[in-house]
Amino acid sequence: MSEQNTAEMNFQIQRIYTKDVSYEAPNAPHVFQKDWQPEVKLDLDTASSQLAEGVFEVVLRVTVTASLNEETAFLCEVQQAGIFSIEGIEGNQMAHCLGAYCPNILFPYARECITSLVSRGTFPQLNLAPVNFDALFMSYLQQQAGEGEQPHQDA
Numbered sequence: 001m002s003e004q005n006t007a008e009m010n011f012q013i014q015r016i017y018t019k020d021v022s023y024e025a026p027n028a029p030h031v032f033q034k035d036w037q038p039e040v041k042l043d044l045d046t047a048s049s050q051l052a053e054g055v056f057e058v059v060l061r062v063t064v065t066a067s068l069n070e071e072t073a074f075l076c077e078v079q080q081a082g083i084f085s086i087e088g089i090e091g092n093q094m095a096h097c098l099g100a101y102c103p104n105i106l107f108p109y110a111r112e113c114i115t116s117l118v119s120r121g122t123f124p125q126l127n128l129a130p131v132n133f134d135a136l137f138m139s140y141l142q143q144q145a146g147e148g149e150q151p152h153q154d155a
Helices: 091-120 133-146
Strands: 010-024 039-052 055-068 071-087
Touching: 010 091, 039 091, 055 091, 071 091, 091 133
Parallel strands: none
Antiparallel strands: 010 071, 039 055, 055 071
């Protein structure tokens, strides 16, 4: 009988939680008197860390800024996090899982939190479109490759 690597991919969500929330409406109440034609800027960032063997925390930071004539109407930032058990994958597959797959799971939770905060600020409804984290991750990899291969060796 030949020995085979029978390690199967195992992915489980242990917990999804809001790690940090910030909401500011620095120009309220006079911003409410203006015509609502905002410029909305969306910034995304992800980070991951290993908590234990096969257990990872992934944090998705979503920042939304709405401006009227270069004056900030509101600024909202949410750090949505998750703890994931991931086994049976390594290397590029693990990087993709932590950098694209997990953020894709977290985004709807962050979007709901931001929508709620904006609504509580009495601003018109904000609809954040779905994000293609696979494309963002591929863009990140291409950017890293374009910066040149930096040696990752310990001296």
